[in-house]
Amino acid sequence: MIYINQILQSVKDSTRIRIIEIEESYVYIVNIDANTSMPKKELYSSLVTDIEQKEWLIIADPFARAVAEEELTEVQIKKRNADWEIIQTYCLEHMNSLLQKNGREIKIKEIAEELNVTATKVKKILSRYWQRGMNKNAMLPDYANSGGRGKTKNLSHDKVGRPRRVTVNGEYRSGINITEEIKTQFEHAINKYYRKANNYSLKDVYHFILHDFYADRYKEDGEIQCxxxxxxxIPSYHQFYYWFKKLEDPKKDIEFRKSAKEYELKHRPILSNSKIETNGPGTRFQIDATIADIYLVSSFDINRIIGRPVVYxxxxxxxxxxxGIYVGLEGPSWLGAMMALDNMVADKVExxxxxxxxxxxxxxxxxxxxEIIIADRGEFEGYAVAGLINNLNIKIENTTAYRGDLKGIVERKFRTMNGKVKQKAPGAIQKEYRERGDRDYRLDAxxxxxxxxALIITMMLQHNHKIIDKYPMEKAMITDGIVPTPMNLWNWGIQNRKGRLRxxxxDILRLNVxxxxxxxxxxAGIKFKNLLYGSKRAIEEQWYAKLKNKSIDIVYxxxxxxxxxxMxxxxxxxxxxxxxxxSQQYKLDFLEEVVFQQQLRNELEEEERSKQVQLTINTDTMMDQIIKAAEQKKKQALHQPTSKKEKLAAIRDNKAYEKQANREEEKFDLSSTPIVIEQPTEIIDFSSRIKLEEQTQKKSLSRLMEKLKRKRDEEFGKDE
Structure with a gap:
């Protein structure tokens, strides 16, 4: 039901409205927080539906209060009475017209002219009347809100804040009674603020309730204040906390404040155990992987840190x-899971x-x-699992994402292992965050x-002989005097329980996984991972003799x-x-180390290639400089041949002259001390030297011509 003068607050934007009139199928409402607010017409049924769907909440009337007449000043009383007289004399008789949007402005102007005031003044009086409860004290001015910042506000004689369970002036103050409307407000605030990822505390939510439902709103310096x-x-915090505990839904609270997977992983009820789903050894195996909390070094160079290994x-x-176990650098992936499966059927002594x-x-x-392998999603969802299912008849059960608790046994083992590694091994992660100045534990690898x-194998051997805390022992085990260690339980289960051991x-497992x-x-051979292999069949069928390279499928x-x-x-x-x-040098190495070595080689080569690029650029630059210098020198030469023929004809003589000069310059002198013969300084006349060179060239040419003539005469004599 909806009543006149009832206050509603919007869940969406905290807008507060008052119902000022109800007629037939409609209601009239005003916004109580606006400076001026004229009535709006809404469908009665629509508003009721919104209230039922909790889009509007019923709240206490913020203007409903007991005001003692003797506490009012003369100015307040005079102002109130004047405005109330206007409402009684000029507005009430026209209220039906003022509620309707059509014709309202005309009626307000008529009232303003009759009172000899502005239409805005009439709107403010009407707004105050509708917004504040439609009674005489609704017309009281807000002198308590007046004044500048920092001035004392005249609130009331009552204490503002947490209600005290003491008497004040003979009145017992213990808060208000919690009605159904207030419970709805609490539920709304819990859903809006508490059940969010912001992780607000209950105190914060309580303060939001007071802000949204139990506060006056006013403007100060243009800003809305409460x-x-x-x-x-107002309800006390203890009242809110009491009803919060009644409305509390731990599952919903954790799912909304954290996540659904957080609840399933850490807070869900544990009403069973893993052993119930088995009837002996070999029925179910759990497989999982973790990244160990330790940094390792390379087996090639102890000073090179290679990161953290993966343990299956x-x-x-x-x-x-x-x-079964596997320790390596590959994973978590099918490759790591496959090697753990391979180790599962291996002879552990070897x-x-x-x-x-x-x-x-x-x-x-x-x-x-x-019979069944319980695994994570990912590694056991790919095509590689088909061989296990189809050929080996192993059923795969994948857990849902982020549900490590469904493989609690192996998860617990990993926590124990990492804790032991941190205590003993150098290079282990000691704490999640290092403080400034702390030594980097990775350097201790x-x-x-x-x-x-070998370290992991040692811990697994210890685990197999260690007592299991809180193991759900059977009566027959206790009767037989079995101490719950993995080894005892395994042997007892094989003898006394059905199990599914196969x-x-x-080699067949390997072919499948x-x-x-x-x-x-x-x-050069069969090349895989840059390693070279050979086989008897390849030699017999002459694979290596074929010129074209061929790709084949292999298993490794x-x-x-x-x-x-x-295959x-x-x-x-x-x-x-x-x-x-x-490739025999890699015979005893793991694939991870071979790949690391090749990556290291590629890095070194890549680094050297970058240097060689710079060297090539420097070489090209120097060559260009030498060539340009030679070209410039040629252009500046004093003597230029007169013709191409003359230039080409002198090549042989020029070479002989140059050879003689080089011999003179390159000859060896094995004497330890040079013999210095003082000679008078010779003054070189470049013009004379050029002439001398020209004469020498002419003599060389004449000798060449004479030789050619003799050769010609000899040939002519033979013909005769």
Whole structure:
């Protein structure tokens, strides 16, 4: 229902309106915060619908207050009575006309002429009457708002602020009663301010409530200001907090203030455990990856830091035993996941031996396939998973995004591992943010990839024999005296529970999960990752003799590049290609280190190429300078041949003359001290020297002509 004199506030823009009249299907409203506000006509049903949909909130009347007559000044009383007389005498009888938009301006002008005032004056009186409650005290002037900045405002005798549960002048002040309208205001403020990413506190929300619903608005220096009402007219913070706890929805609050994934990850109820979904070892394996909190160095150069490694781990849900690991620089990706799967079915004794760790088969007995693998989205959503599903009959269950809690067992293992690494290993990340002047922990990096892998293997072996806290033990386990360590649970589960353990030939698994690549056949061999391979089949079929390079599909293991494999058409076997002598130096290296070495070589070559570009430019510049100097010297020469024929005819003699001069200049003198013979200084006459050179050239030409004549005479004599 809507009532006359009721105050509504817009949820959208906090506009406040008063209902001043209701007739049939319409209501008349005015804006109580505007300087002057004339009535607007709205549909009754439309306004009721907006209120039901909480687009308009019912609020307390900001002008409803008890004003003691004796507290008013004579000026206030006189002003109020004068304006009230105008309303009673001149406006009430014309109220129907004043409510309607059509004809309102004409009626206001008539009233203004009758009162001998301006039409604006009449509008202000009417606005005050409608906006402030349509009673006599609505016409009181706002002298409390007058005055300059810094002057004391005449608010009231009551304390402004948090209500105190004490008596003031014999009156008990404990706030106001919380009505349904006030509860709606609280709910609106909680949705608008509290359930937002701004993360406002409850105190902030309470202050917003007072600002929006329990404050007078006025202008000061052209700006809208708010004055909170007296303490006995506003709800207290404790009242708001009490009703907030009743309206509280933790799930909704966290989802709106943080995110839905934050709630699912950290705050959702935990009413079950992972073991319930298994019936023995091998039913479900969880696989996940993490970036280790440590920086490593290159195995080629200990002074080169190569960054943080990626650690993959596969854990059996039933027993918590680690069934496979991978440590490298590739990932998180299918390549890293594939290598963890490969390690899952590997003989762990042989695997540990590669890292100089000797164990027995009983210390790490896992080399099996599971029925189900629980994994992250991404690595196990691509085409590479098809081989696992179709050929090995392994079901893949991908968790939803950002839900690491669904793989809680392996996630917890990673947290423990990183904590141990931080305690022991140099180069580990010690704290998230370094203070100014702190040493950079990356400079302490000491371990290379192989050494860090040995470190991880050591921790995994310890985990497999460590007691699991809060493990949901079965009665039969307790009866059999089983201590809940992964190794004990694994062995007990195999003997007493069904499980889903299966084995597979490691080569068959590799054919299904190993990455495929492209190799090129050339005269130098089969080239892959800039490494050269050879095979018996390639020699027999004379692949290397063909002039045109050919591309073929190969399968490779990134951890052991001493071999690559060419798949045969039947998909059941393959041709092995062995690393050739020029690439044997990389036989024991991981793919990551080979790639790093090649990148390092490319960087060095690229750096040198940039220097060579500058060298080429400098060389071209110097050559141009030499040529220009020679051309300039030629232009400035004193003697120029008279004809092209003369110039060409003298080439042989000129060369002989130049050779003689070079011999004189280039001859070796092996004496340790030069012999100096004093001679009188010779004064060179350049004109005489030029003439001498011309005479020498003429003599040379005459000798040449004589030789030619003799040659001609000899030939003529032979013919006769």
């Amino acid at each position: 004055r909170i009402w007296e303490a006995n007219r 781990a596969i854990v059996d849900v039933y027993s918590r035993i680690v069934t 695997f540990c031996k590669l890292y100089d760790i000797d164990i027995t088969k009983e210390q790490w007995p896992t080399y099996h396939l599971p 000491t371990l290379n990839l192989k050494e860090f892998t 084995t597979v030939d490691r 190993l990455p495929r690549g492209k190799a090129t056949i050339s005269r 293991d990134p951890r052991h590049l001493d071999k690559i494999y060419i 045969n058409d039947n998909g059941m076997d393959y041709e092995t290609c062995i690393l050739l002598e020029p």
